[in-house]
Amino acid sequence: MNPELGEVIIEKVRNGAFLKVSAIHVATGLEVSAVGPVHEPHGVERVAIAKLTRALEQSRSR
Known part of the structure; x- marks a missing residue:
């Protein structure tokens, strides 16, 4: 996990x-989801963490 994200609930x-x-993301309440095969948790x-990182970057640039 990326320590720069802070606390994240999975x-x-x-x-x-x-x-x-x-x-x-606990601090902002931002939530993202990813779906994939059950044998690749x-x-x-x-993927979900990467999506969250991108979403946080986009929300900060606004």
Whole structure:
């Protein structure tokens, strides 16, 4: 994880062969999600964290 993000809550929900990972930035309440195969939980989590990082960068530049 990126220590510059601060505290992030990760939620994983399985739906059949798919896994939905939500990443919530505690300080801002910003939430993003990523969906991928259930047998790649770390990969889906990395995508969710990357999406959260991009979303935070975009919100700061506004």
